Amino acid sequence: MNQANKNNLNNLNKFTSCHNDTSTLNSATQSRHLKRVVLVGMPNTGKSTFFNRLTGAAAAVGNWPGMTVSFLQAQVKIGGKLTELVDLPGIYDFNGFSDDEKVARKFIAKYPLDLVIVILNASQIDRQIALPLQIKALGLPAVVILNMADEAEQYGVKIDTDELAQRLDMPTVLISAKYGKGYGRVYREISSALGQQSQTIQESPTCLNNCAEITPQQIESVLSGVVTMPDRIGVNLTTRLDRILLDPVWGLPLFFLGMYLVFSLIWNIGLPAQGLVGDLTAWMQTSLIEPILSPFPEIIQNFLIDGIWNGLATVTGFVPLIVLFFILMAILEDSGYLSRSAYLMDALMGRIGLDGRSFVMQMMGFGCNVPALMGTRVMRSQALRLLTMLTIPFSLCSARLQVFVFIIAAVFPNRNGAIVLFSLYLLSFVAAIATAAIFQGVFKNDEPFVLELPPYRFPTWKQVIIRGWGEVKHFLTRATGFITFGCIAAWGVTNLPLNATGLDTIGGQIGQFLTPIMSPLGIDPYLTLALIFGFVAKEIVVGSLAVIYGLNAIAVSGHISDTVTFAQGYSFCIFCLLYTPCLTTVATLLNESKSWQFTLFSLAFSLTLAWVASFCFYQTVLLFGFQ
Amino acid sequence: MTLAELESGKLAVVKHLKLNHQEKELGKRLLAIGITPDKQIQVIRKASFGGPLHIRLGSTTEIAIRRQEAKMVQVHCLNSL
Known part of the structure; x- marks a missing residue:
């Protein structure tokens, strides 16, 4: 049941080049009454790690922005119901034009979906918050996952998750996908969001191609008083290693x-x-x-x-x-x-x-x-x-x-x-x-x-x-x-x-x-x-x-x-x-x-x-x- | 001054991006990656042979950017001592 099926190259090619060929995915979902949940996030925020944890799949993961360049699907039971989970390549915003971003954008534009899970790197919430705001502007139902809670804590990033959830008007959960922390709440939030969502989103919002830009003022008004970013980063493992490994002469x-x-x-x-x-x-x-x-x-x-x-x-x-x-x-x-x-x-x-x-x-x-x-x-x-x-x-x-x-x-x-x-x-x-x-x-x-x-x-x-x-x-x-x-x-x-x-x-x-x-x-x-x-x-x-x-x-x-x-x-x-x-x-x-x-x-x-x-x-x- | 001119170790804030029409895409990418007005910015080191700059944005984002692209980022140097 927890089988991930990586779309083969032909499939993906068809999908990226041919706009009308949505029949196979559509019918497969409808005939089984599966709800479809789509993972969206900036590159290297741990979408595939999260996907693997949730579905038991073995998608390739790595600390490199652009590790996933095609989409992956797997089925998993959430709240007792079989649900289809789709892992998409990372996108910086909905207006991106590299081929991996197009895969993600076209998926959202062409295929019916019931819920979007937006995954952010919690320690970079100060800039990544733009993405859930864009999704909100598009009117897509979403759950926000603040991933890498462990790193955010080490950096001294403080987030009032409940207040943030209220301001975004989206369920928001702080987790660590890698170490498996916070999954109980993730399951509950996804299942309740799916329960409230009676209608599958068939047509993507028309503005997907010309999405409103999120201004720094909008970001400020959501984050102020809710998120505290550290002023300066002291010496940590990364800065110490970089001093040696990125040395201009010895690197x-x-x-x-x-x-x-x-x-x-x-x-x-x-x-x-x-x-x-x-x-x-x-x-x-x-x-x-x-x-x-x-x-x-x-x-x-x-x-x-x-x-x-x-x-x-x-x-x-x-x-x-x-x-x-x-x-x-x-x-x-x-x-x-x-x-x-x-x-x-x-x-x-x-x-x-x-x-x-x-x-x-x-x-x-x-x-x-x-x-x-x-x-x-x-x-x-x-x-x-x-x-x-x-x-x-x-x-x-x-x-x-x-x-x-x-x-x-x-x-x-x-x-x-x-x-x-x-x-x-x-x-x-x-x-x-x-x-x-x-x-x-x-x-x-x-x-x-x-x-x-x-x-x-x-x-x-x-x-x-x-x-x-x-x-x-x-x-x-x-x-x-x-x-x-x-x-x-x-x-x-x-x-x-x-x-x-x-x-x-x-x-x-x-x-x-x-x-x-x-x-x-x-x-x-x-x-x-x-x-x-x-x-x-x-x-x-x-x-x-x-x-x-x-x-x-x-x-x-x-x-x-x-x-x-x-x-x-x-x-x-x-x-x-x-x-x-x-x-x-x-x-x-x-x-x-x-x-x-x-x-x-x-x-x-x-x-x-x-x-x-x-x-x-x-x-x-x-x-x-x-x- | 531009980001390309900023000395290693000095702290600055981003003023604005100076882009022409063809570079609209780049502008979006730079904004998404966190080069937004009033953001704190610092050159950590510069790669040899005219290679890219290692930049810290705010406190938790680090990027590599070519000097060519760094010229498009207008910054205001803060006295950091």
Whole structure:
């Protein structure tokens, strides 16, 4: 019942571009007599945290204005009645024009709703109060939630909630969404507000497009005597950390040092963990799967063990690394440091036609390129969005991380692995920066840069665990879906025609056909074949290597270290980092840019850049006599 | 004086925004983020290489803003000692 269903990209696209297509949501709500409650608030006020608490859903949360860029729905029982709750992207006001704000505005304009919940950051009530006043002016029924009560108290912000509720003429509750304080009252207020509301608001107020501005005088008259803001903020954790982390000289070196430490941690923990899982799956193969399959014909054994099991077992070895990676990612996203990195990098980014937020999206792309591409919706200028989107596919995502860890472990002496891995992350930034520098003339923009720097925060254990578990589930869905499919396809082309072996198979032929293009890069036909499967998803690269060689995870690694030199291995990594991203990313590029030309251009450019970069690296290394 | 000219650490109050027609959108965003007349404002630090300014608005809002945009904010410096 408490299932959140994230609207897929197609749905959202339809919703943002087509005004009349409201039938599905309408009828769904009416046939079930569900009341609809919509969460509205400025960016980074904790709407998604509140939504997760109320519905048990696992919407992505983070201390970054613009974490949620599409809407999420979930059903929850409030006051004994099943109610639909909708989490919308943050809006600064109802006149905002960035794409994420349009999602929120259009939702309110087009879909019937019964109640609006306005969420404010209580410690910034002095400016955020404008939003409930706008909603009141629109005549929408609303409950006001003053969130982050804990932070407001630390700052010394004092709010007379009851008096404020009277002046606003809206029920008002002070809560902490993160720590779960004040929810009893929230449920009561929502349920009683819904009870009083007999009529669903079908048509949005006509003035939504031209909403009255709230004057400072109106704000003053609501807040005076009710809210006391502190005069000055003393020294707190945020000011102390900022003094170090935002230092004009040391800020950037500290950023890169921190990044290096994070990736050495991932390397030093993730790699041994992968070995352990490899031992476990190898044991399962010899003592369980092989005996069970022994009565079957050889071709079936070969297909099940070399085709599916080896591929999946190799990919499974990366589960611990993925969990660790996303736990660290969750801490980073929740910390508030993302905004600081935008501040630190904006000077450089500005010179190449981007801004600090583009850099943050490149970092979010380390997790997965898809949400990073969608995250560009916070930018209003289309040119800036496109230029940023052109750079995001070069961001070294967690799937490519698996490929690199696998290859680096095989071809480099273990001790230097972390440095080699880090160099690929730096290359990822360099490729993004070079791309923007080349094309900034094409995508000219003069988007202003104004960004909130929220206080440093730490995720709760629960949030971290939910995130880690969510990623494991996501990974397993992919593993049972197209990674299996990719492994089967890899087995097919490397085992057919039936009596052929090695380079005589279909796969071998394809690999050989591409040899004139790939051998100047030091990439042999087998590795080429793995890259072809990587068009679908990068996890398949590793799985398909196991299948192509017909070996298990540990043996493949040994085989690669025997047949591939470190120069060839690194050249392969460069190519894999820069060439076309996975299919999901391509689909997202198309959806977000709404342009075939742009998407095809991005693919062609990536492929060209990958070839040129690998070529330059490999030939230079050969020139200096390395192998 | 403009916000861009304000020295780090000095306290000021916002007078008004100086925007031309194309910048109406920016004006709304600045108001929503809290740059409103009579609001207390302070430059905490300036990023190197001509990067953005780290600003505190009132007492509990902090933002990063480019020097370009900071030029549009007229402020009145208070003596802070």
